[in-house]
Amino acid sequence: MKDPSKKISPPKLADQFLNWFCKKELVEEIEGDLFELYKDQLELRGWFRANLVYWYHVFHFLRPFALRGKRKQANSIIMYRSYLKTGIRNLKRQRLASFINVFGLATTIAISVVVYVLLERQFTLDQFHQEADRIYAIQSDIDWNGRDETWGKTPLLLGQVLLDEVPQIEEMTRVKVTSGIVRFDDKVFNERITFADPEYLSLFSFPLMYGESSALVSKSSVIISERLALKYFDDQEVVGEEVKLIIDGVSHLFQVAGVAHDFPDNASFSFDFLVNLDNLENIYGTKLAQWDDVRNESVFTFIELDGSANLNVLESSLDKHKAVSNEINQDWPIQKFRLEPLTSLARNAQFISEPYASGSTPQILMMFAIISALLLISACFNYINISVSMTQKRLNEIAVRKVVGGQRKQLVAQFMTENFLLCLIATIVGAVIGTYLFLPGVNAIFSGSNYAVNLLQDPYIMVFLFGLFLILGLVSGAYPALYISAFKPVDILKGKRQKAGNNRLSRFFLTIQFFLTFVAIVSGLLFTSINEFQSEKDWGYNQENILVVPVDNQEQADEMLKLAAQSPRILGSAGSQSQIGLSQNQGVVKLLDERMTVRSFTVGAGYLETLGVRLVTGRTFNKAFSTDVQHVIVNENFLKKSGMDPSAIEMTSIELDGENVTIIGVVEDFRFDDFFTPMTPALFRLNDNGYNYISFKTVSGGLTTTEQVVMNDWANLFPDSPYNGFFQEEVFDGFFESTGALNQIMQFVAFVAIVLSAMGLFGLASLMVMKKIKEYSIRKVLGAKGGHIVNLISKQFLILMGMALVLGIPLSYFLFDFMFEQIFPDSLDGLSSVPFLMAIILLGGVIFLTISSHIIQLLRMNPVKNLRLE
Amino acid sequence: MKGTQLGEFEELVLLIIGVLYPEAYGLNIRQEIITQTGRKVAIGAVHSALSRLQDKGFVKSELADATHERGGRRKRLFQITASGKRAMEKNHELRNSLFNQISDLALKGLNFGETN
Numbered sequence: 001m002k003d004p005s006k007k008i009s010p011p012k013l014a015d016q017f018l019n020w021f022c023k024k025e026l027v028e029e030i031e032g033d034l035f036e037l038y039k040d041q042l043e044l045r046g047w048f049r050a051n052l053v054y055w056y057h058v059f060h061f062l063r064p065f066a067l068r069g070k071r072k073q074a075n076s077i078i079m080y081r082s083y084l085k086t087g088i089r090n091l092k093r094q095r096l097a098s099f100i101n102v103f104g105l106a107t108t109i110a111i112s113v114v115v116y117v118l119l120e121r122q123f124t125l126d127q128f129h130q131e132a133d134r135i136y137a138i139q140s141d142i143d144w145n146g147r148d149e150t151w152g153k154t155p156l157l158l159g160q161v162l163l164d165e166v167p168q169i170e171e172m173t174r175v176k177v178t179s180g181i182v183r184f185d186d187k188v189f190n191e192r193i194t195f196a197d198p199e200y201l202s203l204f205s206f207p208l209m210y211g212e213s214s215a216l217v218s219k220s221s222v223i224i225s226e227r228l229a230l231k232y233f234d235d236q237e238v239v240g241e242e243v244k245l246i247i248d249g250v251s252h253l254f255q256v257a258g259v260a261h262d263f264p265d266n267a268s269f270s271f272d273f274l275v276n277l278d279n280l281e282n283i284y285g286t287k288l289a290q291w292d293d294v295r296n297e298s299v300f301t302f303i304e305l306d307g308s309a310n311l312n313v314l315e316s317s318l319d320k321h322k323a324v325s326n327e328i329n330q331d332w333p334i335q336k337f338r339l340e341p342l343t344s345l346a347r348n349a350q351f352i353s354e355p356y357a358s359g360s361t362p363q364i365l366m367m368f369a370i371i372s373a374l375l376l377i378s379a380c381f382n383y384i385n386i387s388v389s390m391t392q393k394r395l396n397e398i399a400v401r402k403v404v405g406g407q408r409k410q411l412v413a414q415f416m417t418e419n420f421l422l423c424l425i426a427t428i429v430g431a432v433i434g435t436y437l438f439l440p441g442v443n444a445i446f447s448g449s450n451y452a453v454n455l456l457q458d459p460y461i462m463v464f465l466f467g468l469f470l471i472l473g474l475v476s477g478a479y480p481a482l483y484i485s486a487f488k489p490v491d492i493l494k495g496k497r498q499k500a501g502n503n504r505l506s507r508f509f510l511t512i513q514f515f516l517t518f519v520a521i522v523s524g525l526l527f528t529s530i531n532e533f534q535s536e537k538d539w540g541y542n543q544e545n546i547l548v549v550p551v552d553n554q555e556q557a558d559e560m561l562k563l564a565a566q567s568p569r570i571l572g573s574a575g576s577q578s579q580i581g582l583s584q585n586q587g588v589v590k591l592l593d594e595r596m597t598v599r600s601f602t603v604g605a606g607y608l609e610t611l612g613v614r615l616v617t618g619r620t621f622n623k624a625f626s627t628d629v630q631h632v633i634v635n636e637n638f639l640k641k642s643g644m645d646p647s648a649i650e651m652t653s654i655e656l657d658g659e660n661v662t663i664i665g666v667v668e669d670f671r672f673d674d675f676f677t678p679m680t681p682a683l684f685r686l687n688d689n690g691y692n693y694i695s696f697k698t699v700s701g702g703l704t705t706t707e708q709v710v711m712n713d714w715a716n717l718f719p720d721s722p723y724n725g726f727f728q729e730e731v732f733d734g735f736f737e738s739t740g741a742l743n744q745i746m747q748f749v750a751f752v753a754i755v756l757s758a759m760g761l762f763g764l765a766s767l768m769v770m771k772k773i774k775e776y777s778i779r780k781v782l783g784a785k786g787g788h789i790v791n792l793i794s795k796q797f798l799i800l801m802g803m804a805l806v807l808g809i810p811l812s813y814f815l816f817d818f819m820f821e822q823i824f825p826d827s828l829d830g831l832s833s834v835p836f837l838m839a840i841i842l843l844g845g846v847i848f849l850t851i852s853s854h855i856i857q858l859l860r861m862n863p864v865k866n867l868r869l870e
Numbered sequence: 871m872k873g874t875q876l877g878e879f880e881e882l883v884l885l886i887i888g889v890l891y892p893e894a895y896g897l898n899i900r901q902e903i904i905t906q907t908g909r910k911v912a913i914g915a916v917h918s919a920l921s922r923l924q925d926k927g928f929v930k931s932e933l934a935d936a937t938h939e940r941g942g943r944r945k946r947l948f949q950i951t952a953s954g955k956r957a958m959e960k961n962h963e964l965r966n967s968l969f970n971q972i973s974d975l976a977l978k979g980l981n982f983g984e985t986n
Contacts (some may be wrong), residue, residue: 033895
């Protein structure tokens with residue numbers, strides 16, 4: 001089992017930490033034990049968990065017996081008790097400041113908890129499969145018209161051949177996912193159908209609730225998910241029931257042989273309707289024993305290796321199989337077969353075309369991590385600001401402590417104790433808010449997600465929080481403690497302490513905070529404008545008032561078109577094989593010596609008119625011309641990319657997928673992808689047979705009533721098929737939903753940033769006013785006007801805000817301009833200035849509102865009272 | 871002084887050192903505790919108990935040879951001393967004698983003539 005090529009190295013930092021605090025004579029045996037433990041964990045649960053466990057145990061050695069240094073005397077323990085007591089008293093005395101500190105830190109800690117849970121999910125995806133670290137998915141690296149692409153699929157036969165040939169492969173399963181209609185009694189729905197070798201259930205750890213996983217060997221058995229069982233039978237124990245699977249109009253009978261347990265939250269793939277792979281032969285006519293076109297007959301292939309397998313050797317031995325496949329498919333030759341570990345499959349899913357695992361986008365998560373770190377820093381600044389200014393009130397205490405013999409070390413210890421106490425409260429409060437308030441919030445925003453963490457039982461979150469607590473305590477406490485303890489007692493008592501300098505750092509921090517807040521507000525506003533931008537943007541065709549009904553066969557198509565002709569509400573109708581925004585083919589156009597990939601939409605006559613695609617030159621398809629099947633209509637982007645002359649485009653002949661076709665018209669660019677994807681060349685072809693979709697153009701506002709009519713007719717005509725109609729404008733709903741979720745999060749972040757900086761400002765302002773209260777009082781006594789005092793106070797903060805803006809406006813402009821160019825490649829217009837202006841107004845408003853309470857207080861007070869006190 | 875008393879967890883560790891003799895060291899003691907009692911203990915807790923037992927003179931220890939298994943670090947093997955054995959026996963006897971003094975009634979409760 002041992003693999004000498006793999007070097008086992010526990011986290012170095014943890015080792016150094018251990019060496020630092022632990023007694024010399026104990027280190028060796030402890031490290032040895034931890035090392036062994038680490039090795040076990042590494043084999044059992046992967047490096048991420050193993051590292052966490054290692055840290056957890058290192059922290060567990062923070063016990064008196066192992067700690068280095070002289071035995072602590074009882075005296076210092078008593079002193080700590082005194083520090084704690086003073087600390088608690090101080091927190092209580094300065095309620096407002098303590099509240100601001102705790103609240104600010106706790107909110108940001110809560111956000112960190114959420115980010116941690118999101119990241120942890122990302123790193124534990126699919127790790128619940130017991131053999132996860134020995135399972136690999138075979139990927140095909142393809143030469144996609146000169147560009148390298150990785151495909152998640154392999155030729156169908158590869159898996160079987162490998163299993164016979166490579167002894168290190170313990171198990172293998174091939175998977176193909178299609179869709180079909182499942183019917184039980186009068187329940188008819190479209191479902192995801194998974195075809196797989198019977199080893200699927202032993203390779204992956206999807207335990208069954210009822211039934212035997214071995215039943216998958218039988219071709220007529222089906223294993224269904226719990227969700228499906230409830231949907232069709234309202235029950236989970238349904239083994240033995242018979243369901244119909246209808247594909248291409250032919251129905252096949254399957255017997256339920258098992259019901260799977262609800263899938264874990266960190267499963268990046270699962271199944272609903274799982275049947276034996278051999279069924280591909282009788283359902284789709286797939287020839288299971290032939291090497292076939294990688295594009296049309298390809299499957300996901302997973303293998304489980306025994307411990308002795310060498311990946312590099314295995315990968316290179318795969319090379320000999322690509323030739324057979326490439327002979328059949330010369331257009332996109334396979335360069336290499338690659339093994340992707342199951343543990344990283346979901347994370348890399350974004351780089352793979354058609355991956356089996358659905359991964360999320362780590363970039364967005366990284367962005368959240370950065371944001372939460374910035375917010376944490378912001379909260380720390382608040383804390384540092386407030387505690388430094390607060391010492392103003394405690395100068396005498398510090399001086400007296402020093403005069404009666406307190407050492408600087410002890411003063412540092414005292415302030416650090418207070419500081420850690422506050423951080424501890426904040427950490428606990430933050431953990432609770434994060435778990436019970438923010439996580440459910442995240443689940444509500446991302447529909448279908450189920451993030452949760454058990455604070456008291458999950459050791460990893462405890463280590464994380466403890467680490468966060470330590471870092472926060474040190475970062476936020478070190479400066480105030482060192483700064484305060486360095487005061488000279490004589491100077492303080494003489495009242496000679498220099499005033500200059502002590503606010504410079506606070507001002508700097510506040511400026512940085514304003515800057516961060518400004519950026520957060522701008523990003524929140526900009527993301528909000530994305531949705532508006534999308535809906536106002538011209539889609540290049542008419543999305544509104546279009547009802548689309550997918551059909552399975554000619555009969556359904558005919559009936560639907562007949563219905564359209566009868567209904568007065570329907571202005572036009574057309575059939576098509578492809579549907580804009582939903583489905584299309586890839587084609588390759590040969591230009592001179594270059595090849596260009598195009599999206600090819602196969603449509604019936606009248607489709608362009610129904611969908612309102614706008615013609616620039618030439619003509620659209622006409623049923624009357626029989627030669628139109630040899631003709632294509634291209635989009636403007638096609639002309640741009642191919643470099644053809646727009647004026648002489650008509651009747652130009654091009655070679656499409658080896659066939660000569662003639663261009664008869666050009667249409668404006670229309671959106672078949674969302675705005676995140678750049679426009680690509682596309683063309684329409686005519687085919688009036690084999691419609692997959694019927695599109696209806698209805699009178700304005702008649703969409704819902706028309707759908708009702710169509711739905712009723714459908715139910716009467718085709719009880720065996722589900723009605724799957726949708727509105728064309730819904731096609732990108734999923735996309736809007738995801739940007740909407742992002743939106744809400746950015747707005748929330750902006751809100752937290754505003755609140756944090758407002759709190760920091762409020763705390764600082766109240767202390768600044770307090771410090772200068774005598775000055776203001778004297779000014780008032782001497783006849784200063786209210787406006788003068790307002791000026792005095794707000795001026796200093798407005799200067800800070802001005803500096804933040806000077807820094808923030810250009811920086812955030814370039815940042816977001818760059819980001820938006822990446823996100824929306826086709827939009828030429830730059831960022832609008834509106835969000836920036838709004839952010840300036842908002843920030844200024846918040847600053848003014850925050851200090852206005854102090855100003856009002858100052859204006860109302862009786863100056864004599866303040867001066868008389870002494 | 872409570873110095874010579876044997877705590878509950880200490881006693882458990884001491885017993886397990888005996889069970890594992892002569893191969894008892896930190897990690898396998900922890901493993902044994904987990905498998906035998908189902909308790910979850912951190913390795914730090916075991917080392918802490920071992921250090922206390924050694925301070926009280928109930929166990930003695932020596933460093934074994936370095937092995938590749940542990941990244942070249944030596945392990946410390948523990949062994950029960952005579953006084954450790956006495957302390958264990960004392961505890962065991964005390965427990966047994968107290969248990970034997972419990973009347974049947976207290977253990978079974980009143981069963982009103984039913985036999986079970």
